[in-house]
Amino acid sequence: MTTLPSPTPPEPHRHRRIAESFGSDPERYDRTRAAYPDAVVDRIVAAGPGPDFLDVGCGTGIEARQFRAAGRAVLGVEPDPRMADFARRTGLVVEVATFEEWEPAGRTFDAVVSGTAWHWVDPVAGAAKAAQVLRPGGVLAPFGHVYQLPPSVAQAQAEAYRRVVPDSPLSFDGGSGTSILDAYQALYARAADGIRETGEFDEPVLWRYDWERTYSRDELLDLVPTSGGLTGLPPDHLAEVLAALGAAVDRLGGVVTLPYATWGLTATRVGATCTV
Template sequence: MTIDKEAAERLANSFGAEAARYDRTRPPYPEALVANLVAASPGPRVVEVGCGTGVLSRQLLAAGLEVLGVEHDERMAAFARGAGVDVEVGKFETWDPAGRAFDAVVAGQSWHWVDAEAGPRKAADVLRPGGVFVALWHVFGTPKAIADAYVAAYEKVAPRMQHRVGHDYDEAFEAYRAGCVRTGDALVATGAFGEPVHWRSDWEQVFTTAEYADLMRTMSPMALLAPEQATRLLDEVGAAIDAIGGRFTQRYSTLAVAVPRR
């Protein structure tokens, strides 16, 4: 699906309207990767890019790090603050660190929203020598019956907006793996970073029909649908889940790229 700049901006701003739902449905990050991140950081001071409601920030705080979130959506920032995360509002590329330097720059499910040229340069600017940049993404794949129902529903309600990301696990994994490589290469190209290291953690999560509908409501393509289109899509996917017993297991991998600051 190709979208224009205006639609992309709508997608980027769609999460805040569902901040509470987003926080309760979006999965946390595997503890093994959180431990890797803590071990890779030369100190406790972390800035999280696009911290959202603070899902990852809270895990890092619990691990003993000092976290500052940078989040462009006021609604998401307000939720994160209410959950105990210190947040400054702004886009990472134009955010003013006010002379502060950090041990780690972290982006959980957010780096693809950052400008591809300005983002790596800003990461280099705010990291102290020896610091580390880490970006993480969740990859998922639904059972075929549900994936097929999802695609069929889009063909009915919005045939020009078919959205397949994450339905085929192998296809999604390769896309995200390539994205991690590109992210690492872009930082290295600034001349300020060393060689990237890649991490991976595999896991599963069980969803009921209602739980998956709740999660789907937070997915950005839903923001491009009219309310009646969204309701019909959710009903059709829900019927497919009900048909296989009202619950299913979704396969996940979380991929991360860690790049050290020279």
């Protein structure tokens, strides 16, 4: 489960340094990242025809533990060994590899899921790999969170980030006034195009679930360093960004309620038997 808190650079799966930076502090990541709403987990569980789930980019295992609690057997695939080690300590089985290079060794699954991580997978190669390991009637279901900071807080973060990383491909202000919640649809539209290109799935169904969560100043400052683009900052640069963010939250009374959107799509494997 890895994410960017803002519109991603073009072809995010090519930015491997960012994609594999989240394990710098897996304990913080697992402590601060929000679990998925029950409605999202229930929707995906209901779509899967059986109990065997493959979790692509499982991170520390946040969504994998939720699927396990829902009665599913989950195998994780995670490129960062630090994240994988944390997930294993929670009782999950995790294999270290990018999904494109992972070796299924003849195993097949009822669902391939990916929690806030599918944008780090090549959209065409990833969908083709999912088709190979899904049983006929199995479901591919990438999904992910995005939250939106209050405008004054987002501006403070963006200005501080531009000062410390002026040449970054990332934008922390949403760009052109676009809501970050809406902008994340583009990630799943890209994923849907990759799925269609394989010719192995029915028409992907795009969906969105809106919710919110309240954070104290300290809780928000604990969460923000787990975001892509900030995970690799030198400590002094990160401290400058967090100081600006904290001051902005203080001006709002020290507590903020963030709107979240969980975007996702589901597509059912059709056609002949698996080819692994």
